[in-house]
Amino acid sequence: MNSTKPPKRPLLKKKSTRVALVLFALTVATVWVFRPDPAPAPRGSGEPMQAIVYDDYGTADVLRLAAIEKLLPLDHQVLIRVRAAAANPLDWHYMRGTPYIMRLDSGLLKPKSNRIGVDMAGQVVAVGKTVTRFKPGDEVFGTGRGAFAEYVLASEKNLALKPAGVTFEQAAAVPIAALTALQGLRDKGNIQAGQKVLINGASGGVGTFAVQIAKSFDAEVTGVCSTRNVELVRSLGADHVIDYTKEDFTQGDVQYDLILDNVGNHPLLAVRRAMSPDGIYVLIGGGGPDAGKWLGPMLGPIKGLLLSPFVSQQFVMLLAEINKDDLAVMSDMMEAKKVTPVIDRMYPLNEVPEAIRYLETGRARGKVIISMEPDDGAG
DSSP states (O other), X not given: OOOOOOOSHHHHHXXXXXXXXXXXXXXXXXXXXXXXXXXXXXXXXXXXXXXXXXXXXXXXXXXXEEEEEEEOOOTTEEEEEEEEEEEOHHHHHHHHTOSGGGXXXXXXXXXSOOBOOOEEEEEEEEEOXXXXXXXXXXXXXXXXXXXXXXXXXXXXXXXXXXXXXXXXXXXXXXXXXXXHHHHIIIIISOOOTTOEEEEETTTXXXXXXXXXXXXXXXXXXXXXXXXXXXXXXXXXXXXXXXXXXXXXXXXXXXXXXXXXXXXXXXXXXXXXXXXXXXXXXXXXXXXXXXSOTTTGGGHHHHHHHHHGGGSSSEXXXXXXXXXXXXXHHHHHHHHTTSOOOOEEEEEOGGXXXXXXXXXXXXXXXXXXXXXXXXXXXXX
């Protein structure tokens, strides 16, 4: 009888197939989430406006202030006079065209759209024929591609009314960062009262929201940050603060039910030691402008998705979805004083390149804001 064991090549094929499927899923997800609203048809108003534009991929040096034509809204769109906008890592991803996987949608060699900026708050100037939730004069916040400008077009579904007691600068800080924190904790992390929750990168744009949102769920929150930000994170409500220059949370004795990671600076096997047996790890960021030219911060999620089927803990990634319902949730939280946006620095429109350079250092405490004009209080 021939007792020769079958070759192990099929196992290798299974592993290769798993990797291929994960890469394909991440590619589709990235292109979809990074994808802006469809570019509006060229319906010019004949009126000029100032906007930040770029014609080639590169550093912040490619950004410039230019006079362009203000566009009229399509049926589902709202034309907004921008009062404030917020800078996000997404902006320098678009500006640099990295990770390269993004270029499947944004343009392989040159950007398809020369506008930049997403988060904003302002006043409604005009609405499309099918818009029912807003009218001229309303003060709103949300997202619209090309927000670093005097005016921007936004889809009705990506907007919410600005709370009366919140400034335009504060409202502009909310959309991407706050919804990333909310969806990461609530939807991916299934946060529950009394759980031990760790926020890695607790002093950044997403982290400052995540600490406050986690506390609103009555979780026991630990924030991880540098020495200079310990008091800031504690002031946001964190029950415990770990200074990463002195202590590595993966080497401690505490096990966390949920880890929201804005940094991705620890190997997953090390992170596992800091997780409860049924813990959930949500990766939402990681790496700076020069990290991972092809896949960027998605290398960590790839490893996590490959690891998850073999352990009781869950490793997931999040690509936040902007929607009116969650914007309304954040509006309510701000009105109830459960969440207060943290603003580090404000720049005028013509200094957007400098704002992006500062954001790329990774040292921003909370949000970096582009203010179109001084705002002494709520609008």
